[in-house]
Amino acid sequence: MNRLIYCVACMLAGLFMAGVAMGQETPYALTNANLFNGIDNRIFPRATVFVKNGKIDRVASANVSVPSHYTIIDLEGNYLLPGLFDVHTHLATLDQAARALHSGVTTVRSASVPAFQDIALRELAKSGKMAGPDVVASGVYVTPNLDETVLADPRLSELADGVNTDEELRKIVRINVDRGVDVIKTRGTERAGRPNTDPRQQVYSERQLRVIVEEAGRHGLSVMVHAHGDEGARAGVLAGARSIEHGTYISAQTLALMKERGTWLVPTYVTMDEMNEEQYDHVLRLRGRHMVPQLERVIRKAHAMGVQIATGADNYYDNASINRVSVEVEQFVRMGMTNFEALQTATVSSARLLHLANITGQITTGYEADMIVVPANPLTHIEALQDVLMVMSNGRVALKRIPFGIPRQ
Numbered sequence: 001m002n003r004l005i006y007c008v009a010c011m012l013a014g015l016f017m018a019g020v021a022m023g024q025e026t027p028y029a030l031t032n033a034n035l036f037n038g039i040d041n042r043i044f045p046r047a048t049v050f051v052k053n054g055k056i057d058r059v060a061s062a063n064v065s066v067p068s069h070y071t072i073i074d075l076e077g078n079y080l081l082p083g084l085f086d087v088h089t090h091l092a093t094l095d096q097a098a099r100a101l102h103s104g105v106t107t108v109r110s111a112s113v114p115a116f117q118d119i120a121l122r123e124l125a126k127s128g129k130m131a132g133p134d135v136v137a138s139g140v141y142v143t144p145n146l147d148e149t150v151l152a153d154p155r156l157s158e159l160a161d162g163v164n165t166d167e168e169l170r171k172i173v174r175i176n177v178d179r180g181v182d183v184i185k186t187r188g189t190e191r192a193g194r195p196n197t198d199p200r201q202q203v204y205s206e207r208q209l210r211v212i213v214e215e216a217g218r219h220g221l222s223v224m225v226h227a228h229g230d231e232g233a234r235a236g237v238l239a240g241a242r243s244i245e246h247g248t249y250i251s252a253q254t255l256a257l258m259k260e261r262g263t264w265l266v267p268t269y270v271t272m273d274e275m276n277e278e279q280y281d282h283v284l285r286l287r288g289r290h291m292v293p294q295l296e297r298v299i300r301k302a303h304a305m306g307v308q309i310a311t312g313a314d315n316y317y318d319n320a321s322i323n324r325v326s327v328e329v330e331q332f333v334r335m336g337m338t339n340f341e342a343l344q345t346a347t348v349s350s351a352r353l354l355h356l357a358n359i360t361g362q363i364t365t366g367y368e369a370d371m372i373v374v375p376a377n378p379l380t381h382i383e384a385l386q387d388v389l390m391v392m393s394n395g396r397v398a399l400k401r402i403p404f405g406i407p408r409q
Helices: 002-023 094-102 117-127 147-152 154-159 166-179 206-218 230-239 252-261 269-274 282-305 325-334 339-345 348-353 382-386
Strands: 028-035 044-052 055-060 071-074 079-082 084-089 105-110 134-136 183-187 222-227 243-246 264-266 371-374 390-393 396-400
Touching (some): 084 348, 094 117, 094 390, 094 396, 117 134, 147 154, 154 166, 166 206, 206 230, 230 243, 252 282, 264 282, 325 339, 325 382, 339 382
Parallel strands (some): 028 071, 028 079, 084 105, 183 222, 243 264
Antiparallel strands (some): 028 044, 044 055, 390 396
16 A cells, blocks of 8 residues: 555656646747748748747847847748647546547647646646646536546435436536536437437437526536437527537528528537547448548538538547547548638637637637648648748647757757
8 A cells, every 4th residue: 555655646746747748938049930820821931930938029030139038949831730629529537638639639629628637737738737738628418418427526426317307407417517518519310429329319409508598698607518419409409509510410590590690610520530440340331431521421411501610629638539639620621721720720710619719729829829830831732831840838848849840059
């Protein structure tokens, strides 16, 4: 027992000391950058970006002088752009958070975790004890059957028999709020990723979803609704959801309603596409054969109609994860978006979805210093997002590939 306590203490001390090192705010000057700022459909050549106290202090030309107390990172003509957003994740461990960050994702929205791990990850990143990504936490799923999730909080045991009545729905929202969530996740339809479920089948009615949205709204929170089938998605839109997650069978009429009401679509195409791969259950592969092209049709139509779209990979970022938000962006280009439009779904548009448009998502003076570096122009080579050379999160260098970008004083 003593040895176990000692090991845990050492681990926590190591995490703390790492946090102290990362928490020291080093001012940086990122020089010789080909800059995509997230707003303009162009590259600004040979730019210099000054970073101070975790923020973008100034964006300047190549001819600017750099004060001696700044650490210079020469980007050598590589391409600097805003950090990516993944607005549908299930991060629950430190390793998963690190993998997300190293793939270029500097902000995530959680789409539920088993036991409020997303809140802990958010606080670690906020305190500087973890490099990032920044987390918009949803806590536990508002769903009819909690199963093992009842173990996440003693108060959830009262909901072990189901979450269906108005009082039960309000109670689980309030428990999430009390734990400190930023958004509420619920469901409009069954899942697609299990062979014994029907993803078209509606779960919560419009009235039940409205109860969830109203209770969340009392606490200043928005609601994200998992929905593959059209009925469940439409119920979510009518109830006032901020976003529909997946949306595989959404009709043109429901898309028009989403456009009218400003409801966002987070299609998570890469995860659906993964269902066709060999390691998946035979039933799921059969399901994927028709669901994947159907979801592509929805994305194409949503884009053509002007529905707001954001990037989410529905990813755990575990050892087996192969889908990344960069692949989602590349697929959007294949489906008809311009590179600029697709890049914005993963940056400024996702920032708007999360009510962070004045904080991050673009390289502008006063914004958080959340940036990545890639080797080619993403406005002409979207695949460059899959080769991340450097990640800066809240002004801290979280990834720097050697020999690229060796800092000099």
